[in-house]
Amino acid sequence: EEIFASSFAAAAYLQSIDFPKDKKVYVIGEEGILKELELAGFQYLGGPTDGDKKIELKPGFYMEHDKDVSMIIVHLLILS
Known part of the structure; x- marks a missing residue:
């Protein structure tokens, strides 16, 4: 009887696990x-603005990262 988006479900899940x-x-989506x-009060990084980032992996490469990131949400939309 109710329909809700996966985005809502992701935020609700985070609330349910405190x-x-x-x-x-970190959001890939x-x-x-x-x-x-944001509505649920969570801090985030990433999103659509990160879609154009390119990383050149090579020996000795160090990728900067935020040590406060404790969860990654990946949202894919597949169209055929």
Whole structure:
């Protein structure tokens, strides 16, 4: 009887597991996830703006990262 988006479900899941508000979520996905996380009071990084990032992996390469990121949400939309 109810329909809700996966973005809402992701934010609701984080609330259900008492995900700490001082930790961050890295998002691989679109704006909808960011909006739902924001409404639920969670901090996040990533989203659609990261889609154009390129990483050149080579020996000795060090990738900067945020140590407060404790969860990754991946949202894929598959169209055929």
